Amino acid sequence: xGDMETKSSSRRTVGIVDNDPxxxxxLRDVTATMLGYRVxxxxxxxxxxxxxxxxxxxxxxxxxxxxxxxxxxxITLCKLIRSRTASIPILAITSYNLDVYAxxxxxxxxxxxxxxxxxxxxxxxxxxxxxxxxxxYRSASGTGVVTFSTAAAAHERVSVTDVQRAIATLSARELxxxxxxxxxxxxxxxxxxxxxxxxxxxxxxxxxAYRKLGVSSRRELMALWTEGLLT
Numbered sequence: 030x031g032d033m034e035t036k037s038s039s040r041r042t043v044g045i046v047d048n049d050p051x052x053x054x055x056l057r058d059v060t061a062t063m064l065g066y067r068v069x070x071x072x073x074x075x076x077x078x079x080x081x082x083x084x085x086x087x088x089x090x091x092x093x094x095x096x097x098x099x100x101x102x103x104i105t106l107c108k109l110i111r112s113r114t115a116s117i118p119i120l121a122i123t124s125y126n127l128d129v130y131a132x133x134x135x136x137x138x139x140x141x142x143x144x145x146x147x148x149x150x151x152x153x154x155x156x157x158x159x160x161x162x163x164x165x166y167r168s169a170s171g172t173g174v175v176t177f178s179t180a181a182a183a184h185e186r187v188s189v190t191d192v193q194r195a196i197a198t199l200s201a202r203e204l205x206x207x208x209x210x211x212x213x214x215x216x217x218x219x220x221x222x223x224x225x226x227x228x229x230x231x232x233x234x235x236x237x238a239y240r241k242l243g244v245s246s247r248r249e250l251m252a253l254w255t256e257g258l259l260t
Contacts (some may be wrong), residue, residue, distance in 0.1 A: 042160060044071040044089035046078035046106070047122070048098045052145060052210035056093055056122070064153055066091075066159070075101040076208050080201030082110050082117055087201070089117065093158045096123035096130050096142075100208075101258045104130070108189055109197045111138025120158045122151065131166040131175040137143045138183035142166055142175075192257040195242050203238040206231055210247060211254045 036243045047053045053071050060066040071088040072078045075098045081087040092110065094103040107119050121134040121142040121219070134142040141164025143154045154164040161178040178186070200208065202224075209220045217235065221228040244250045 040065065040067040040112075041091070041223075042067050042089045042158070043091045043155075044081060044087075044092060044117075045071045045093045046076060046098070046170065047093075047095035048073045048104070049095070056151075057147075058094070059148065059152055060155060061221070064155060064159075066155075075106045076204055079106055079201070080204040083113065083197070083199075083204075084201050088114075091155075092117050092119045092140075093155065094119060094121055094122055094257070098126060098135070102147070102251040104133050105258055106121075107134065107139045108187060108188060109193055111180070111183050111187045112189040113197045114196060115181040118158045118161065118180045120154055120164065127166055128168055128173065130217075130228050135175055136179050136188075138178075138180070138187040140164065140177050140180060142177075145236055157242075169195070189255070192242075192253055197259040198252070199238055199242050203234050203241070206234040207238050207242075207250065210235065211251045214247075216249055 043060050044070060045053060045056050047056065052074065057071050069087065070081055080093060094106055096103040102247060103121055107121065110117060110119065119139045119186050121139045122145055123130055124145045127142060127144055140158045141154050143150050144162065152207050156165050163179060166175040170240065181252050204225060206220060209223060211213060217231045218228045221231045224231065239245065242250065242253055244253055
């Protein structure tokens with residue numbers, strides 16, 4: 030898990046998730062040095078970011094998310110967060126073609142999208158979205174425009190599957206247990222060692238997660254988990 034700070038300052042906080050460590054470092058510098066935000070945490074895992082956004086102690090005032098990540102796409106991450114809350118504005122950032130992803134980010138509940146190769150635009154977009162505004166996308170040709178809704182408006186209309194809605198209810202610790210269960214197929218004892226807790230704690234977290242997700246076996250859990258992240 031990446032660096033994390035507790036909410037001990039009145040400065041606006043930002044959470045950042047990007048699987049590329051160089052981009053992560055650059056975004057930290059931009060938000061902290063140029064804009065004066067306090068970086069609450071910087072993660073390389075979208076699933077870990079989902080858990081952090083769901084806890085009052087670690088939820089940032091704003092989220093910057095990469096679009097393409099190996100464990101879960103930024104589009105799915107945005108959709109899961111937005112289905113749960115209207116209080117975290119989200120700016121999507123990508124090195125891929127914005128013509129392809131702008132509408133997807135809008136439909137997932139983001140407040141804007143920018144390309145990674147333009148620091149000036151990134152800075153302006155972070156400032157706008159962090160202050161409750163949106164950042165529309167205009168194609169290079171000027172013929173296409175994608176407008177975004179505020180976080181509150183997007184929360185009212187974002188569409189998620191029943192599986193995704195259930196995943197969005199998991200706590201950070203429950204998410205960690207489910208992720209390790211599905212990724213490693215490890216027994217609870219091994220998962221407990223990875224999470225630095227007791228095996229009984231992992232079993233309790235797993236039981237809670239199973240109940241929330243409506244599954245009764247590890248096979249059912251893995252099928253549902255894959256469906257929820259890839260839909």
